[in-house]
Amino acid sequence: MKFIDEAKIEVVAGKGGNGAASFRREKFVPRGGPDGGDGGKGGSVWAMADENLNTLVEYRFVKRYQAKNGEKGHGSDRYGAGADDIVLHMPVGTLIRDADTDEIVADLTHHGQKVCLAKGGKGGLGNIHFKSSVNRAPKQATPGEEGEAKNLILELKVLADVGLLGMPNAGKSTLIRAVSAARPKVADYPFTTLHPNLGVVRMDENHSFVMADIPGLIEGAAEGAGLGHRFLRHLSRTGLLLHVVDLAPFDEAVSPAGEALAIINELRKYDEELYGKPRWLVLNKLDMLSPEEAESRAAEFLAEIGWDYPAPDDRFGFDMQTPRLFKISALTHEGTQDLVHQINQYLIEKKRLAAEAEAAQQAAAEVAVEQPKTDTSVFKAE
Incomplete structure (x- = not known):
């Protein structure tokens, strides 16, 4: 379809x-x-x-x-x-x-x-509604x-917990195939994905989340370039964005850092609220590089985009504020299990905080209802 x-x-x-x-017309009436x-x-x-x-x-x-x-x-x-x-x-x-x-x-x-x-x-x-003692034969209706x-x-606007964004051929479709049962088309040319795909990532019997893969963006998408901004709306309902970056592009003249910054700029131009959503960085296609080259390119990329966030310390609870960095190969599934595990932890913590906030708000409303009103009337001295 x-x-x-x-x-x-x-x-x-x-x-x-x-x-x-x-009017009622009957014999003898x-x-x-x-x-x-x-x-x-x-x-x-x-x-x-x-x-x-x-x-x-x-x-x-x-x-x-x-x-x-x-x-x-x-x-x-x-x-x-x-x-x-x-x-x-x-x-x-x-x-x-x-x-x-x-x-x-x-x-x-x-x-x-x-x-x-x-x-x-x-x-x-x-x-029948217009009859009265003075109007016994009303003709109006x-x-x-x-x-x-x-x-x-x-x-x-598709409803998903996690949204994937990135340039064409960044490996978004391969990633969603690796972690879910979704089977979007994968090929070695740009704009393979022409419409959003949803995949359910199941962690266990009680925990799962929905991941959305939208068509790749290019610079100028907010103004309609490429497939345009018509698919950006599908990210507006997601709770977490994964920015997938190709560390080993076919064209060596292409700058992964420049493409990543262009995507971030498109988000800001399209919608400030979408730009402000939690966004994690996923460096993909490590299988195409040697371990030494992968580390070198990753360090160079992070320096160019100004990534200065320390690795989150979750020993005392899941850190919701600090953006996270992942190095994976969607093709070989390297690093994907850690990625989905941390996404699941983030969503669980987010639901817990939302439930606590709702309970606190409800308790405050009940206290406000039960609290007696202060009498502000002014009494005259006798």
């Missing part, structure tokens, strides 16, 4: 049915009175997050989704039937924006989340309300 992460659609909710203006029922509600259009979907391809071909109108009211106090709602299933991670106002309508972040995109119109009132209509832009 082709990966589609953008689509534009129109959703139209159904109109409410008109109310009926009717000379004063039947009004009996016009209300109209039924129009159908609404909903979006539901579905973890079994991973692309918006369906919405590339069907552009308009319209719910049915409600049934009009009838005599004999019969109300019109309401129209069925339409439910559009979308991948988890879909961001829905109003194309006319650019307002965010919904952000589908978890499976089963359901959001109303266009609300159906209410049914009109029948003349109200029409049903129009349903909402919106033009929407759908943007899929």
Whole structure:
């Protein structure tokens, strides 16, 4: 199935049915009175997050989704039937924006989340609602309300714990193949990866995390060069970035340090928040170099990019702040186990800190509710 992460659609909710203006006419009932029922509600259009979907391809071909109108009211106090709602299933991670106002309508972040995109119109009132002691034969009834209509832009941002970024042919796809069951295409030419790939890295029965591989970036990606910035959005939901660097490029004139700094600059130009995410450095393709040359190139690379972080000391707890450096060969799996182990430790610690912060916030809110209010009134002296 082709990966589609953008689509534009129109959703139209159904109109409410008109109310009926009717009178009871039966033999031997000379004063039947009004009996016009209300109209039924129009159908609404909903979006539901579905973890079994991973692309918006369906919405590339069907552009308009319209719910049915409600049934009009009838005599004999019969109300019109309401129209069925339409439910559009979308991948988890879909961001829905109003194309006319650019307002965010919904952000589908978890499976089963359901959001109303266009609300159906209410049914009109029948003349039974207008009878009174002075108006025993009302002839008025109200029409049903129009349903909402919106033009929407759908943007899929993949949900992953870890995101891989780097230049084309840095070895990102090979890395995700080495540590997960994902099998993205691998070849010796640039831009082999044309769409994001997700892989689940399983540590044990109770611990796993999702890694996302996006197409390679080049200098100028924030302005649309190469495959452009359309895939950078997929990194915005990740909690940790792995910057994969090719230490043994085919072209010896290429500077790994220059390419790494260009990628960092593209992140900053695209989104300051994305630039500020925790980012670890992964030096790849050590299998193509001798141990002495690998150490020499790594030291030269770190000096050129200004890497002056000491190795984290985790003896007294996992260090969340200091960026980490890894030297690996994704092809031979050298160093990959240590990499995924430390990623797993980082994510566990991050969840623990988040849970503690949430518990502290909840406790503070409970204390604030229980604390008696201070009486600030001013009493006059007797």
